[in-house]
Amino acid sequence: MSCYLVLNIFVCSVAVLLRIQRLHLEQVKVALPIVLGVLNAISSEDDEKDFDTMNDLFIASLNIGHSIQEICQTMEGQKKEELCAILGLYTLQNIALLSRSRQKHIATNSSFLVTKFSQVLPFCGLSYFGLLTGSDYDELCNKIHKVQSGIEDDDEFMDSFAYGINGSCLAVIWAHISEDVAKATGEQLIVVFDEIRRERSKRWNVVGMLKHMLSSIDYSWEIKSHVLDVLLSILYGIHREEHNHYDEDFSIFMPNLFASLKAIEKAIMEAPYPLLRKKAFSVFKKVVSDIPSSQRFDILKALIVNSNSSSMIAILIDLVKDEVLVDTAQENSRKEQKCKEISPFWGSNALAIIEMVLRPPNGGPPSLPDNSEPVCTTLQLFCSIILLIFNF
Template identity: 45%
Template sequence: MSVESETGSFRDSETRNNLRRILESCSKLAEAGDFHESENTAVSELVEFLDSLLDAAMSDLDSENAENDAFEAISEIHRYICSPSIDQEVVDALSFELPKAVSKFVGISSRFLDLAISIIDQFIVKCGPRDMLSILCNTLGYSSKIIKAASYIVPPLSGLSKVLLSIQRRQFEQVKVAVPIILNILKAVSLESEEAELEDVFDTAVEIANSIYEVCNKLERDTKEKLRALLGLYVMQCMALVSASISYKASSCPSSVLQLSQISSYCGLSYLSLVTTYDVEIVAESVFGGEDKDHCTGCFSHVKHGAALSVVWGHVSKEVAQTAKEDLIAIRDELRNNQTKRWQAIGTLKHVLYFVNLPWELKKHAIDFLLSITDEGVSRNYNEERSEWSSYVPSLFSALQAVKMVIMYAPEPELRKKSFTVLKGVLADIPNSQRFDIMKALITNTDSSSMIAIFIDLVRKEMHTAICSSRSIVKDAPQIDNKAFPDTSFWNPGILELVELVLRPPQGGPPSLPEQSDAVLSALNLYRFVLMTESAGM
């Protein structure tokens, strides 16, 4: 096969002639039956030629000549691949390397994107989806060596969205192989790239989600349910990555968030289940079994964040909630009236507050949602000994630590104030017999003198409340505020240990002043309160 005459011309005739020579060499070797023996040399020469054009264009991004030469070269290769007379042996050999080579050029200019996608589409048609699945996954893996990785991965991601739709047999197994690779690349690229570079990336990530959704509809029974579960994991991971990589705008919601919310609804992931009972490890094990557990856990590292953020986005935007077919008012009411589910939700929403890459605006909305389910009007059971409480201790303590970090580092005073209210609300949800131990643990795990002072002041207020409650019970006899007896959990020797912890630090010597002055003053006030209360016989 001879190369068809080009519709455009290269400014540099030597460049044009070199490309024509390489392509004609591939064709002649195939016609002579010698291509198999020389394919490595022929393909390598073409890749090296393209790399030289890429280097020339990247070294001088203001040079239109270099960019135009590169564009004409890729266009020429596209015409060559599209030719109906091209030998299949040549196509097979080029399919291993050209997806990488042409995807690199997208970093120069967006006008290369459609060309690169079209070339990959031709390989999918001519080589088959099963072969191209592994080739495109390999192409994605090469992104770690590319400077503009966000632009580079868009063509292979676009190709994978079509490959997944085209596979006719063992669809679940093929998707199960591809998804961890895709998610690992998305995470690496999205958390290291600028927002402007990521719009096309997330658009293609959503295309892949839609493709998996279409594949689900072709399957039946157990296989369908497994793929739906895998799709849910994929959507939640993408939700977290999208949320962390975009600038929050109060006036609009990213289209990718809307589309992911719609797909999550298909997966049966209700807002209530996402913040209460959704267990990533159990779902992942149901999909992957025991195979390569560590690898799978890594690619789903932000699924919990995505689950929480799905609800936060529903809180932010009525459009998102409607797309997900959710009623936020009903969900808030359920969480306000069910203490166990509220504990679960608090433990899930903490992931939003811990997410370093997340915009403060979204953390603010997470705090607003927490505030709505932990305020003074919620249903609390202080009297009943809850056997399940111990299983929620680590999660709630971690949530309190997360809220503490927002109080310390939030840029806006209003957000810090709301976070402090949430902190008190979560503490109020903890059984009386356990609350002092939790607060003591918060103090011992805090380095900030100001925060230690705040926690000690909360302890003093708890003691004061206990005294007032005790007096009321003795005086009035009937049960008050669900308390049938005086609460003495805060009146114990641990209070003096708390004071000593601040005034006589474990590392020895007196407290460091003035650095620890807030904590010291608060500890002295607590000690004074204890002495005055006991001397008065209260």
């Protein structure tokens, strides 16, 4: 415990020194990496007995943030802009590190501190919309890089804020968790979510940002559950019919969406509770349905090919079957009765999936019983296609 006491004294001393020293910007750049290194080490420990001490350290860290805020108010020009950007990243890093805590009931026990840190966000020009879509985080980094361009220590300094991108999302996640946190910034989440919901590229930016939390081992399932809740809120009311037939090129988004779906897939497979797995699967389906039909098959096929879980492959093939049925129904609803037929696009691509599973690329029949789930689901897909053909 004496070690923690020394660390606490050190962090508190930094807050005092920042108020009295000259060359404030330079002092901040020296002190913050050390402070954040201490917090990073403490927040990653599993010892529940030291949570009170850890919270004391974060309170001291908060005081450092307040000191930097006071300094910003006395500065002008480019240096003020840079210091405000550093304060923004520092605040996001603190929120991210707080969220890594292993204490039970983290939503209840840490909301007070997160509320205090969140009060700094508006001062730094940060909004929930910009934080969740990543634009504000990028702007903070660009402001610092612009000033420090060509300086060798730039990358080392920025490494101190390695969790800042997570903190950018977590600042909004905490506003969803706690009403007090939401009030700290004066923003209304429902308005922010509505704005994001209206633009597909923004929705996908959010999905891409939140994948970091879902794939990380640093955050509890309690936090990840709230991440899934936010995704469900943003994707609520989005219908596939709205944009499946637009002639827009979304290929630039596909790598990020693929990585995001892999992160959600990880949550489906690893979540400890059935309800949480069900929630993750609901998010997965909504993200898939938000992808235009022309790219949706490519994404599903890529997920099938790159999956090591036979259970997950079976789930993905079942989604392909659903796509065949739904897309066929939509296509035929626009045709006369005598012209009805199975969806050419999904029908042909589904047959390619069937062949891939039943005739593996490496040759020979599929390995049984290891691949019994995907084989059974593939046969169900084949039967569905046959039934559709004969019904028409």
